[in-house]
Amino acid sequence: MVGENYLAILKQGIINLDFDAVKKAAQDAMDAGMDPSTAITEGMVPGMAIVGDKFESGEYFLSELVVAGEVMREGVEIINPYIKSDDSSKSEKVKAVLASVEGDNHDLGKNIVGTLLGVQGFEVIDLGMDVTADVIVDAVRKHKPAVLGLSALLTMTMPKMGDVIEALKAAGLRDKVKVIVGGTPVTDEFAESIGADHHAANALEGVQKCTEWAKAEERRN
């Protein structure tokens, strides 16, 4: 009963974008001995899912989505030290590598995708902004992600997405990873022209596509 209370507060705190409530509930739950993974997956993640629904229905805007992600991040930060290092759940996660391509210093869309992928159970490896093709290829080689998400906001940097795909081909990695591209100037035609697997019309649609891929991958395995 007490545990359910913490979960409800965590969930509602995320929905209400309440930093203080979530941080306090996270600490209280850990002090009370709650399983850290339960606090995250049964408290915060359902809250974040409702925020996503509200965003999709137009009740919440991007700003709320971002803030909810930050509220959750701060809550998880409190819980993280309580997660035992032998927790095996992490190794089972599907991986996604994300990057804003070289020359592009925009990351808002990419970060939202990262937050939502995390909610969907992905392990997200975020390489940041202005990332060169060779760094991205190295990350794909090292982490073996199911998904590579590339973001660009500038028409001048869009072609770098194509460079990354060419570099993946050259490294023999192109058929090992699904490539999804996004950003305001990116279109279906452009994505097709560079050989991407998908153009994300927005963060939610992109995350849905990644989830579909991950499920298909699970079925294959």
Next chain:
Amino acid sequence: MAEMTRYERIMTASHKKLADKMPFFHYWRHSQVGWAERECRNRGMGMGWVRPPYIQKIHGGVEMTEKQVVSSGTNVLRRTYTTPVGSIWCDEKRGRGTEQWHALRSWDDISPWQTQRLIKTPEDYKVLKYMVENTEYIADYYPIEQAMDWLGDDGVVIDALPHSPMQMLMIDWIGSEGGRFYIHHAKYPDLVEELYEATSKNRQAMYEIAAKSPAPVTACGDNIDGVLVNPRLFEKYFMPEYEKEAKVLHEHGKLMYVHMDGRINNIKHLVAKTPIDIIEALHAPPMGDLPIGEALSLFKDKVIWTGYPGSVYTLGPEAVKTHALNLLRDVIPGERLVFQVSTENIVSNKNMRMLTSVLENATLPLTMDKIDEIERSLG
């Protein structure tokens, strides 16, 4: 009737009257001087020049220093402001060619990017507020008069003002990376509001300077995208500022434009209520989400200077032709519209020539037959 000059075309359309042909121009900052640019200009392409009508001085014992530093493995320019109430700093990354040609734009036509913003912590707000309250704007019309003299009838000179107060916070001071502005707005609402109010108050003098400048149009900064500037933010922080700004500009017969190159479908009804004269840089789909024809129908008292989508340019001249012809069909009879070759970046010679080929014969009023004829002439 004599053919209109490029200036007359742009301004006739901007005053909601019918020009002889569809006005189109390229911004100086994105134009590449050369044979294709000369050819396009000879074929009717005008030029737009955006310059500030003011200089600013910061008083109150504020000192600014700049030095090169390495931050996260990258060479950046660190600018530090020291004031009696504390210090703040920002880092700026500059591309190749910065300060070597078009002002601060790099060879790739990208302006410097702040990798660290002036506001990082709650303590930084009071310092920036102090700076804002001690900033004086002084009229300086020399750059406007010089550009008008040089350009003559070949295009239009526009006053450049910075982003409006809340967008200064969103883009310039706090920044949107990682959603930082939204997070600050949620965590420190009072600090955000106070800085916004101080900036808004300080801006009045700048608007009065712009109103008296000889340029016929004033660019009111901003970079509006309805996804980032959601309806609540737009209504609360942007519309009142536009009202204030327009009141001063309109008293002096000036036109006011706001750069809205993003997705504005979700704020279109609010935009319609603003006193803005020109919706500048509005991009048709696929980059924008509001078709130009629909925008013209909705914004009956406004003019659109449409920005040609960079994503279409990436697909080459044939795509440019198809998109431009479709756009013309969408806006028949072609009133209250000006084409901007690009509001973002340099355009390749072949794309610029193709767009010119479509627009140079777009006599107004447009009809379906005229557009079909343009299409046939291009093969």
